[in-house]
Amino acid sequence: MKKITQFLLAFALILVASVTAQAQLQSPALSPAASVSQVVGFTKINIDYSSPAVKGRKIFGEIEKYGVTWRAGANAQTIIEFSTPVSVGGKTIRAGKYSIFMTPSESGDWTVHLNSKAASVFAYMKDGKIDEEAVAKDDAVSFTASTERGGNTERLQYHISAEDNKVAKVTMAWEGVKVSFMVDTMVDQKMEQFKSQF
Structure with a gap:
């Protein structure tokens, strides 16, 4: 009788553990977290972002409309961090974290905003869209960035390169x-x- 009770107790514990494990298992994120970092000169540059997939959709011009500011990633805001002061878009900015926003353009010249508050993207939402004026008010710097077209990158990616170990290309x-x-x-x-x- 004692062995049967022990067997039933062990079986019950295994069953509870199995159900608990299944309840904790979640589907993979649709836009998984990603990061990239590089030391350039004396400065560590780090970018944390979420990486959505194209999945057969037309992204720029449809999902992300031209002329409408976008959070340059998915889920939470995309954050770029500099360990020392740097110069971006012709302006020196302090060390620290910045949110990246981008305004796509059909002409090929996009506007990049490095937002000094590194605030949640949802802090700038108005009527279901990003309030461009509110973003611009908190910009540490905004500037025009060059674009290239061609090829296909299924998942959004950020890269940092620095051939001369002085100037990084993001x-x-x-x-x-x-x-x-x-x-x-x-x-x-x-x-x-x-x-x-000295």
């Missing part, structure tokens, strides 16, 4: 579009500052 690629901008890590200026201390 690229967002998705569908048949690549949008790039340069980040000057100001290596020479930082070297001069260091020398002037």
Whole structure:
């Protein structure tokens, strides 16, 4: 009798554990989290974003309308972080985190916004869309970025490259579009500052 009771108890525990494990298992995210980082000069550049898929859709011009500011990713805001001050779009900005927003254009010149509050994208929602004026008000810098067309990138991706270890090229690629901008890590200026201390 004791063995039967122990067997039933063990069976019940296995059953409960199995049901609990199944309840905790979730489907994979449709737009999984991704990140990329690179040290350029003295600066670490890190980008955290979500990576949606094209899935046969027309993205730019339809899902993401031309002339309408977009969060440059999915789910939460896309965040770029600089460990030291850098120059972007001709302006020096402090070390820290910035939200990336982009305004696609059919002409090929997109506007990139680096938002100084790094606030949630939902902080800028108005009538179901991003309030462009509110984003612009909190921009640390906004500038025009070059685009390339061709090929197909199924999942949105960010890349950071720096051939001279001074200036980084940050690229967002998705569908048949690549949008790039340069980040000057100001290596020479930082070297001069260091020398002037001695």
